[in-house]
Amino acid sequence: MVKLRVIFISLQLQLLTLVITPVGASAQSSEEMKKIFAQAESYFLYEEFELANQLYILLDSPDNMNIKYKIGTCYLNIPGEKEKSIPFLEDAVKTASYDSKTESFKETRAPLDSYFSLAKAYMINNELEKGLNTLQTFNKLARETTSKGGMKNLEFIDQQIQACKNAIQFKANPVVFSKKTLGSDFRQGSINDNPAVSYDGNTIAYTERRGIVNVIFFSKKERGKWQPPIEITAEINAGEDCSTCSLNSDGTELFLYKTDNYDGAIYSSNYVNGAWTPIRKLNKNINTKFYESHASINADGKKLYFTSNRDGGHGNLDIYVSEKEATGDWGPAVNLGAAINTPYNEDTPFITHNDSVLYFSSEGHSSMGGYDIFKSQKIGSVWKTPSNLGYPVNSTDDDKFFQPVNNGLNAYYSMTTDYKKKDIFYLSMGITEVSQLFEIKGKFSLSDTTLAFDENYAVHLLNRTSGDTLDVGYPNKITGLYNFIVTPGEFKLVYTGIGYLSQTIDTTILQDNATLSLNIDVSLKRDTAFKKVIPPPIVYDKINLSEIPTVAAIDTSILIRNMKVNDISDRNVLDSDILYYTVQVIALHNPVDVSYFKYITDMRVMYNDVDKFYRYTTGRFMTREEAYSLRLELIRKGYPEEIFIKKVSK
Template structure:
């Protein structure tokens, strides 16, 4: 009699042809196990199959099916033992049994033996879909054999009862200052966002994010938050305004609450599946997962960049530098803007999905992904990693032992070699200089080395707060402007690698009035020279914008020096530098009747000339309002 048992999971996708056991009890248990498997009662099937092999220790096919049931339940050591016993009974087994044994050897970190058995399988079957998997496993074996010899430090810490519960918590998202955590919690099958604040060195009791975002009818998940905590991009599925099964949505923070979310729309979303967004630190490029046509495999990482007309541009696949013929998911772009973390089952690893990182070079090309290492990665799925702004620790979700529930959020130290570039940030509030009231204003941060805008957004309309990230290794223009006010100019020198503290500032800007004075801290000249350096252009263009927006305003451009050297030479130098600014404005269509210029030499210091910092502050270009 031939008994064909079809198992519904991919772990046991092959068909087992079994002769009857000579033991009636064993045969009955085996057939009843088949019925249990069809009902997906794998625990029950396991017990019945154990009865079968105990009743008939030579019942080879019962051992084979038992091994498959163990695999479905992720009991890999037991599965390996069952396969080994089956082969001991009779070495002439189907190739898929050899494949199953090799998989369980791989899952139990017996990589050398797994490699031998995958090679043995390929000698029998070199063209099936399972053969393709075996070839991928061989690459994984070679990688794993090497990687386990060089383990990285790994000591995950549960975030505690403020965040984790008996329910499942996952998909963490963190603001750049490390103070706000947003995550997904699943309660009774419904996914919603929750948030927790980090105070006194612990995560506070989490609360639901917002009734405007969380819904009882739909699931919300797979979110990312902008570094300043003002924009939340997330995944919504099966919604009335959806373009496909799952789409990406965005909500903007409004004071202490969030605004109504809206569908990002085409070309980011499509009739296919879009999920797991990740926003760049400048807020201009959105990375996401999609299974749309034109990719490298099933699910790929794509990106869309905001165009000059403030619309999302065409979706662009990251290509074979990142994507594989398999699946990639959970992208996370660090606030350095150059380090991408993601999960994949296509690059060499420990099986299933591992976490990888890739760095962008100066040409904008992503380098070959690197496995973050063992034991962070394992035979289980690892995904959903986010990394703190300082690069020291990461957050992820897992079902590790001794947790609070089915899945908890943990933190762990990022290995040194996997850390992103160093960054810092400027965080503050913009106020009216006279009334002290907070002001909604535009904040810009420009990398003077590359002339690229790294931040351009408005302060919170209710609180006046802002947060802008700045990678260490360059100098930055920092500008604040608001309608009816003089703009604020600052320069941050971040070339030193030892900078590790953020800047906390309170910006006080004053209304446009006669006599108002602004120091232009991003106007640069070589020592004892008066030719404008290229890094000065962005600040000058901001001054031009200010004059265009306030056409009734006249200004006097003023040059100043420190007290080093001859007074007359300093006065001449300051005059020539003010003249250079004047000439640039005239050249760019500012009416000469609105402008005057003057050099004051060292006669109007704003700091003590006895210190280098004081002398540096005294060497400046400024302007004064002469008419409004």
């Protein structure tokens, strides 16, 4: 979804004079009004609703229902002012017509969509019966247009009618939770949004919205208390259009969304030696010519869940997952499927620490209006039907960016507190007051091997009384460690693995338990009756680097200059100066075709003006051990042993 914004500087200067002159529409010439309308339409198109509304109000008149529709729609998209849309939209529907040319300056009739906007305004203002009646009227009128070519996406009207009915039901059965603020240091701005928290709970980053300008902050927790947030917008070179998305396990990698001229893309920044690096765009498996809006990484750093409206999805924005390859870069995207993705929009996915529950926002499923927050549990490789978190966590407006912690028992969430005011809260789900949390943890092992774990090995946490599955955890792929965060209760833990005998342990945790953690180590025994089919090993062809064809010019998008590349044994480079470790595949005086390098998706070319070498490198790692693992993987896939680990510094 590529959009190019056109800004008319001379027109804006003329309009500024008109805006600050206290004259109404009747006192302005037709040409002046056309210029105001044109600029308002430009702002409206690019969703800068506050700027657009200031101009539309200059054009407001009793008989122009199209302008009233525009004003109402702008108010509907301005936080804290949405209820102001109702009187304008109530007027607009009086002349609403299917064939209204709403983008024309001469048009005075409102479009038929006015009914939909009015229904949404009623729902947001909690006038649900009015919203339902208006949607039903809109549905009837929209279907009468079939003889004229018909309106599109009529099924979405049906979905919104059901959402309104859902809202009535959810509001009659509110869910219970408690909330507390993070302190006055986190309330310096009016709108504090998108709280991203590391899995270890010790780092937070968030976005302060100042009109159309976004400012990025981060804070560290020391001795259990958040320190005053520090602005890092300039440090990471974020510009004015970045928003926080997520943090990795230990808070050293931050993912962000950047508008990128309305194209939408995902970037990341690393925390190195006490400072954040400038943001860099993720590879083409994540970012496409389409629109990407959010990304979050799982606890072990091997999976990235993100949203995109690329071709081949189930609706508009869909949720995808990408796994980290041996090169250290992100692999091909896989759609999560119809269990998660609907014909509508999904956004802001987060996976819990134990990789078992996905929290995300959706306009589909059992939404009560706009985006609602849902959760879905993963059993093996199958996602269960998502459940709505309920009211008042969700509302009839758009509800996004629910950052779960403690495997979903708690969350960081930005909520409206006053007129044009949003604060970040720490939520405790299912309880009216913050009670003591306990940890069940341990080491999952196999009696006869130390192989790396995958999704075939799991720990199921059940309610011992009801038998309901409360959570499913997966042991760390390398260490076998697992954990659950629970409130007091009676539990059953079932440990399973393909080819091994399952094991069950019952345990009880009381409110006055002597310790806050319970350690349970389990070793599964081999099931001698199980027979595993072992596929034949993959044999890779040898790769002859001397056969790489040269090219006339290097692709500048992968070219890196002004960086020092040294041998791993070079002692003249201080450890504090090393930016990262990489694997050098080949060094040549002439540029070559990078498509020749099989199994490498993140090739970067380091050029040195002194020795005139093009160094073809892959992978960016914080430790030489990770780079060494990649080197061995490439050799296994056919590359010669004459590929080397290098350290890169400024």
